[in-house]
Amino acid sequence: MTGDQVTAETVSSLLGDRELIVASNRQPYSHVREDGEITVTRPAGGLTSALDPVMQSAGGTWVAWGSGNADFDVTDENGSVRVPPESPAYDLRRVELDEERVEGYYYGYSNQVLWPICHVYPSKMNTETTFWNHYRRANRAFADAIADEATEESLIWFQDYHLGVAPRMVREKCPDAFCMQFWHIPWPSWDAFQACPQYERLLDGLLANDLLGFHTERYCQNFLDCAAMLPGTRVDRATRSVVYEGRRTFVRPFPLGIDADGRRELATSKDATTFWREFRREHELGEAVAVGVERLDYTKGIPERLTALERFWDQHPEWRGEFTYVQKASESRTQIDAYRELQAEVEDEVDRINDRFGTDEWTPIVYLNEHLPKEGLAALYREADLCIVSARRDGMNLVAKEFVASQVEDSGVLLLSELAGADEELGDEAVSVHPHDTKGFVDAIERALSLPESDRERRMHGLRKQVHSNDVYAWMNTQFRTIEAIQRGREVASKSLRRQ
Numbered sequence: 145m146t147g148d149q150v151t152a153e154t155v156s157s158l159l160g161d162r163e164l165i166v167a168s169n170r171q172p173y174s175h176v177r178e179d180g181e182i183t184v185t186r187p188a189g190g191l192t193s194a195l196d197p198v199m200q201s202a203g204g205t206w207v208a209w210g211s212g213n214a215d216f217d218v219t220d221e222n223g224s225v226r227v228p229p230e231s232p233a234y235d236l237r238r239v240e241l242d243e244e245r246v247e248g249y250y251y252g253y254s255n256q257v258l259w260p261i262c263h264v265y266p267s268k269m270n271t272e273t274t275f276w277n278h279y280r281r282a283n284r285a286f287a288d289a290i291a292d293e294a295t296e297e298s299l300i301w302f303q304d305y306h307l308g309v310a311p312r313m314v315r316e317k318c319p320d321a322f323c324m325q326f327w328h329i330p331w332p333s334w335d336a337f338q339a340c341p342q343y344e345r346l347l348d349g350l351l352a353n354d355l356l357g358f359h360t361e362r363y364c365q366n367f368l369d370c371a372a373m374l375p376g377t378r379v380d381r382a383t384r385s386v387v388y389e390g391r392r393t394f395v396r397p398f399p400l401g402i403d404a405d406g407r408r409e410l411a412t413s414k415d416a417t418t419f420w421r422e423f424r425r426e427h428e429l430g431e432a433v434a435v436g437v438e439r440l441d442y443t444k445g446i447p448e449r450l451t452a453l454e455r456f457w458d459q460h461p462e463w464r465g466e467f468t469y470v471q472k473a474s475e476s477r478t479q480i481d482a483y484r485e486l487q488a489e490v491e492d493e494v495d496r497i498n499d500r501f502g503t504d505e506w507t508p509i510v511y512l513n514e515h516l517p518k519e520g521l522a523a524l525y526r527e528a529d530l531c532i533v534s535a536r537r538d539g540m541n542l543v544a545k546e547f548v549a550s551q552v553e554d555s556g557v558l559l560l561s562e563l564a565g566a567d568e569e570l571g572d573e574a575v576s577v578h579p580h581d582t583k584g585f586v587d588a589i590e591r592a593l594s595l596p597e598s599d600r601e602r603r604m605h606g607l608r609k610q611v612h613s614n615d616v617y618a619w620m621n622t623q624f625r626t627i628e629a630i631q632r633g634r635e636v637a638s639k640s641l642r643r644q
């Protein structure tokens with residue numbers, strides 16, 4: 145039995161008679177028209193691919209923004225289509241948002257207000273006042289679609305920061321449905337969160353949930369601190385819950401994992417081996433290879449990493465010709481200036497460093513911005529001696545976990561930022577780096593490259609254990625078991641109230 149079967153079944157049994165409604169900005173399937181033909185694509189998000197098997201087993205409805213150009217050509221009058229296309233198992237209900245709304249809600253409020261605030265980048269915040277209105281209206285469109293699908297028996301599971309006020313809107317129409325939300329990015333301290341002009345509205349929206357999940361204990365504590373500043377709340381630290389408007393919201397850490405077995409399988413595939421053989425032939429790599437994999441986002445700390453690498457080759461000439469860094473970078477949110485500027489900066493820096501140190505036989509930095517097949521990525525992770533995750537701030541960071549699960553041969557070393565959420569779980573066995581401490585970063589690269597094999601193996605063993613035991617299926621199960629416990633607690637409380 146595979147991990148996803150176990151979980152999907154467990155989730156189905158935990159659901160009982162309740163119907164599951166998942167709501168997220170991104171959809172699991174998208175219909176796209178190309179040269180007159182409609183094809184189905186699966187956006188490559190970790191979350192969408194992890195929840196899809198559960199939905200396939202449990203059934204129910206997934207509400208998401210219909211972003212594909214043929215999405216509404218295949219839906220019924222409610223915007224719904226049965227998916228997966230090859231063996232329909234659940235409803236995907238698409239929310240239609242026009243271009244202006246997407247600009248204001250997704251590129252605007254979600255990614256130029258909430259994203260910088262939660263990652264503690266007030267300088268990147270755009271205070272354009274129309275964004276909030278678009279965010280609210282988009283959340284209203286989601287809420288209307290959800291309420292249309294929901295009954296009092298539904299279990300509604302909101303995902304992420306795009307849907308901060310939708311729970312309150314849904315709650316008004318479905319007072320007894322169980323609502324929960326998982327916040328996939330950091331939750332900052334009150335000092336940082338207060339920079340958000342709509343902080344009261346957001347807290348009010350989120351506190352319409354029965355259960356709120358974050359990646360780490362620290363984010364939970366930050367949230368409780370913020371909730372305490374909202375007039376009318378009572379924060380109960382002992383039970384980690386907030387009482388507000390007559391309801392109690394439980395706040396819990398659920399560190400997100402990956403499909404670790406799936407990653408291991410990919411890394412051992414023949415296609416991964418073929419990819420790596422070709423890759424080595426095509427590029428002038430050193431004996432030792434490090435890898436970094438990310439969206440081109442200013443929170444990921446790529447320029448700081450390039451600075452550390454340049455200083456490393458500068459101070460350690462013995463590693464020139466011997467050590468190559470491979471950067472897999474994907475374009476992201478390119479309608480936003482800060483993202484386009486970052487992309488140009490990173491590409492210029494890579495060219496400059498390669499011009500400075502590169503030779504005919506050796507390229508210091510191999511920069512990949514094209515699509516990589518999943519087996520190709522698995523090969524890079526498998527063969528890398530180091531994986532560098534030096535985010536300036538990151539909710540969790542699943543790349544660190546993907547690297548670990550793909551390390552099926554010689555043990556590599558994980559260099560991990562102490563500012564990534566993953567540090568709480570993986571920090572002890574990783575080599576820690578601070579993205580802004582260039583000297584410490586250079587020393588860490590040197591140290592990681594020189595670690596004795598027994599040390600590397602010991603560390604990787606501990607990391608593997610953690611990544612496999614706390615995979616994405618464990619993440620889901622823990623949340624569903626928590627819901628069960630909350631509901632049991634409520635039943636007991638209401639019985640004893642009736643007895644009084």
Ligand code: F6P
Binds near residue numbers: 170190304476477
């Ligand atoms: O980390 C938060 C997150 O929303 C992830 O769920 C997602 O994979 C990533 O950011 C990129 O998001 P998007 O391309 O949808 O803006």
